[in-house]
Amino acid sequence: xxxxxxxxxxxxxxxxxxxxxxxxxxxxxxxxxxxxxxxxxxxxxxxxxxxxxxxxxxxxxxxxxxxxxxxxxxxxxxxxxxxxxxxxxxxxxxxxxxxxxxxxxxxxxxxxxxxxxxxxxxxxxxxxxxxxxxxxxxxxxxxxxxxxxxxxxxxxxx
Numbered sequence: 001x002x003x004x005x006x007x008x009x010x011x012x013x014x015x016x017x018x019x020x021x022x023x024x025x026x027x028x029x030x031x032x033x034x035x036x037x038x039x040x041x042x043x044x045x046x047x048x049x050x051x052x053x054x055x056x057x058x059x060x061x062x063x064x065x066x067x068x069x070x071x072x073x074x075x076x077x078x079x080x081x082x083x084x085x086x087x088x089x090x091x092x093x094x095x096x097x098x099x100x101x102x103x104x105x106x107x108x109x110x111x112x113x114x115x116x117x118x119x120x121x122x123x124x125x126x127x128x129x130x131x132x133x134x135x136x137x138x139x140x141x142x143x144x145x146x147x148x149x150x151x152x153x154x155x156x157x158x
Contacts, residue, residue: 023065025085026092026114030072035065035081048080051097051105055129055144062129064097074117082107084130086140090115093122093140095130109140109151123151 025033038045048064056062062083069077080097087093092112096119100106106127111120128149130142140151 025067025076025081026112027071028114031074031114031117032070033074033076034068034070036068038064038066038080045080047099047105048097051080051107051127054105054127057145072117074112075119076112076117079119082129084132084140084142086133091120093133095125125149125151 023035065081067076067079082095084095096108096110107125109122128142128144138153142149
């Protein structure tokens with residue numbers, strides 16, 4: 001069994017995230033993107049809240065954010081994101097939450113281009129929360145209520 005599964009699911013350790021009041025996602029001369037923490041379940045953020053309840057237990061410390069733009073328009077404006085973020089040379093790997101064709105919550109691994117503000121779809125992740133990028137193994141580790149996942153990255157993506 002993977003270490004992450006044993007630690008968090010079997011032994012009941014809680015994942016801890018620290019959040020600033022208004023965390024910054026990215027800022028340069030063109031873009032100033034911040035993350036607004038979604039605190040209470042409500043209809044406006046239904047898909048994000050539904051996703052959250054599918055991947056974590058009640059009481060787990062995690063979050064969902066909505067992207068707010070204070071600069072030039074980007075394809076990331078108004079999108080829902082998990083705390084997963086990995087900076088690359090001219091882009092950032094992120095996990096976007098959206099509704100699928102059946103209006104069920106799902107997520108995607110995306111690459112946000114910090115030069116032109118465009119999003120590149122990499123892969124559908126489904127109902128898992130991505131946790132961290134392991135640079136030594138070039139893989140992303142994630143989890144949901146019942147299982148862990150590992151996503152091997154190609155050098156071209158990362």
